[in-house]
Amino acid sequence: MSKQKLSKLEYGVMEALWAKREASIREVQDFFPEKKRPAYTTVQTTLYRLEAKGSVKRLRKVGNFHIFAATVTRSAAQTTLIDDLLSMFGGKTQPVMAHFIQSGS
Amino acid sequence: MSKQKLSKLEYGVMEALWAKREASIREVQDFFPEKKRPAYTTVQTTLYRLEAKGSVKRLRKVGNFHIFAATVTRSAAQTTLIDDLLSMFGGKTQPVMAHFIQSGS
DNA sequence: GGCTATCTACTACATCTGTCATAGTGTCAA
DNA sequence: TTGACACTATGACAGATGTAGTAGATAGCC
Numbered sequence: 001m002s003k004q005k006l007s008k009l010e011y012g013v014m015e016a017l018w019a020k021r022e023a024s025i026r027e028v029q030d031f032f033p034e035k036k037r038p039a040y041t042t043v044q045t046t047l048y049r050l051e052a053k054g055s056v057k058r059l060r061k062v063g064n065f066h067i068f069a070a071t072v073t074r075s076a077a078q079t080t081l082i083d084d085l086l087s088m089f090g091g092k093t094q095p096v097m098a099h100f101i102q103s104g105s
Numbered sequence: 106m107s108k109q110k111l112s113k114l115e116y117g118v119m120e121a122l123w124a125k126r127e128a129s130i131r132e133v134q135d136f137f138p139e140k141k142r143p144a145y146t147t148v149q150t151t152l153y154r155l156e157a158k159g160s161v162k163r164l165r166k167v168g169n170f171h172i173f174a175a176t177v178t179r180s181a182a183q184t185t186l187i188d189d190l191l192s193m194f195g196g197k198t199q200p201v202m203a204h205f206i207q208s209g210s
Numbered sequence: 211g212g213c214t215a216t217c218t219a220c221t222a223c224a225t226c227t228g229t230c231a232t233a234g235t236g237t238c239a240a
Numbered sequence: 241t242t243g244a245c246a247c248t249a250t251g252a253c254a255g256a257t258g259t260a261g262t263a264g265a266t267a268g269c270c
Contacts, residue, residue: 007227011193025247042229044248049227064236064247078200085190088116093205095183100198112257130217147259149218154257169217169266 004053004072005080009038013046014077017056017070024065109158109177110185114143118151119182122161122175129170 006014016023016031023031029043038046047068050056055077059067089095111119121128121136128136134148143151152173155161160182164172194200 008193009228038228039230040247041231045229046227048249063238066248075200075203078194079204081190081193082201082204085186088113088186089183095180096187096201097205098180099184099187100202114258143258144260145217146261150259151257153219168268171218 003080004055005084006050006055006077009042009046010050010055011077011081013043013050014055014070014072014074017068018074022059022067022069024062024067026065028068108185109160110189111155111160111182114147114151115155115160116182116186118148118155119160119175119177119179122173123179127164127172127174129167129172131170133173 012032013028016028019031020027025040025044025047028047029037029040032038032043047056051058051068055070055072056068057071059069061067086093086096117137118133121133124136125132130145130149130152133152134142134145137143137148152161156163156173160175160177161173162176164174166172191198191201
């Protein structure tokens with residue numbers, strides 16, 4: 001399904017794919033800022049899970065490794081996340097707007 | 106800590122406390138719309154967990170049962186949730202605003 | 211005083227997520 | 241051709257969350 005809600009780490013992994021169009025596991029890992037870079041196998045597991053959820057696909061195998069790409073757009077993923085939050089607020093955008101205004105954003 | 110992020114069910118439980126100021130487990134349960142009303146013990150477990158997190162406290166015991174109340178305001182809880190989402194977007198409100206505009210809210 | 215309804219306290223369990231370790235496989239340079 | 245190194249596949253585990261059953265305490269009614 002396309003309406004998969006992404007977790008924080010999953011979203012971070014997707015960021016790499018959205019930015020680079022396609023990438024190997026290693027490239028995705030390197031995309032994380034050094035300070036918060038997960039282990040190679042953590043990224044691997046996350047990509048596998050995203051693949052199982054249908055948010056990512058393996059494009060091809062290059063030499064010894066796979067190339068992954070996102071199957072959902074960034075804005076679609078963001079929309080799912082935002083709608084999920086709004087559902088907690090009864091669908092009202094008001095609390096969010098109020099927060100933006102109050103925090104001066 | 107005050108910055109506890111609430112899960113969906115936890116937030117739903119808090120809604121009852123925010124609305125009624127204080128409530129027993131049964132009252133919280135009854136606050137849920139019938140269609141999505143969790144079992145009594147599910148509400149109980151959630152209240153206990155919220156208590157452990159410090160988001161809820163037991164005010165007193167009335168007869169045989171406890172009365173609970175929120176220790177955080179609704180807007181504080183919302184802020185935590187919104188900030189958590191924004192952190193995924195690199196702190197940018199733009200994706201959220203764009204979504205609001207696009208969906209005509 | 212005893213029965214019944216209701217509460218509390220405790221336990222359990224599946225799924226999701228973050229986090230990796232390990233073992234096995236494939237590739238490429240020497 | 242073979243050894244080193246990177247990559248893959250798989251297994252594991254803990255914490256959070258949703259969900260609820262069960263046993264034992266309690267309180268009020270008859």
